[in-house]
Amino acid sequence: MSEISANNLMLAIGNSMMGDDGAGPMLFDLMQENPVEGWLAINGGSSPENVVHQVRALNPQRLLIVDASEIGLNPGEIRIIDPDDIAEMFIMSTHNLPLNFLIDQLKEDIDEIIFLGIQPDLVGFYMPMNEKVVAAVQQVYAALANWDGFGGFTLFDGE
Numbered sequence: 363m364s365e366i367s368a369n370n371l372m373l374a375i376g377n378s379m380m381g382d383d384g385a386g387p388m389l390f391d392l393m394q395e396n397p398v399e400g401w402l403a404i405n406g407g408s409s410p411e412n413v414v415h416q417v418r419a420l421n422p423q424r425l426l427i428v429d430a431s432e433i434g435l436n437p438g439e440i441r442i443i444d445p446d447d448i449a450e451m452f453i454m455s456t457h458n459l460p461l462n463f464l465i466d467q468l469k470e471d472i473d474e475i476i477f478l479g480i481q482p483d484l485v486g487f488y489m490p491m492n493e494k495v496v497a498a499v500q501q502v503y504a505a506l507a508n509w510d511g512f513g514g515f516t517l518f519d520g521e
Contacts, residue, residue, distance in 0.1 A: 368402035370509065371422035375429035375461070377408045381489030382437070382482030385430045388491070388499045398506040410464055417468060424474040426509075428502060429461070430495070431479025433518060438494025439481045440502065441518035445469070448477065478502065478515065 372393060374386035386406075393403040402420060406413045410427075417425065433441060448462040465475055480499065483492035505513040 368420045368422045370401045370424045370426065370506075371417060371420055372401060372403045372426045372428060372506070373410060373413070373417060374403065374405045375407070375410045375427060379487060381484045381486050382480075382492050382495045383408075383430045383485045384491055385480045385482065385495050385499050386428045388496070389428050389503055392499070392503045393506075398503075401506055410461075414464065414467060418471055422472060424476065424509075425468060425472045426513075427461070427465070427475065427477045429477070429479060430482040430485065433479055433481055435481040435521070436494070437481055437483035437492045438498040440498050440515050441479050441481075442512045442515050443477045443479050443518045445475055445477050447518070476512065478513075479518070 372389065374390035376383045376386035378384035378387040390403050390405040393401065402422075404413050404416055404420075431441075431443065433443070435441070445462065445465040448460075448465065461477070465477065468475060480495060480502070482495060502513070505515070
């Protein structure tokens with residue numbers, strides 16, 4: 363029996379019942395409805411540390427982590443965030459474990475880890491998703507098929 367592996371794995375983080383925090387899970391849903399060749403997806407929800415074993419088992423060459431991230435930009439703006447900067451930036455997170463711990467754990471096994479943040483507008487129970495955040499998720503989904511480097515997205519530089 364051959365072990366399943368993915369060259370490219372997208373790890374969605376977020377809570378779909380919390381408005382714009384559902385950006386990652388929305389991307390996961392899009393990928394389930396219309397799979398992208400060469401990509402697998404895991405929904406880590408608001409406790410991504412609970413799926414680390416699944417990520418490791420798939421042994422991806424590239425891991426794309428997608429999460430709504432409070433980075434002080436306009437709603438729906440997308441940035442690649444250097445995993446080494448996450449701790450210093452104190453990215454607002456609704457998750458149990460700081461993301462830099464998760465990424466540090468996975469760095470031991472995965473060569474390329476890309477953290478993609480989508481600026482939310484409102485994060486609150488039963489809030490609707492901002493149309494700009496929805497459009498951003500669709501933009502990330504569209505970029506997956508021909509992903510190279512940062513997928514055409516800009517590296518966050520503290521703007």
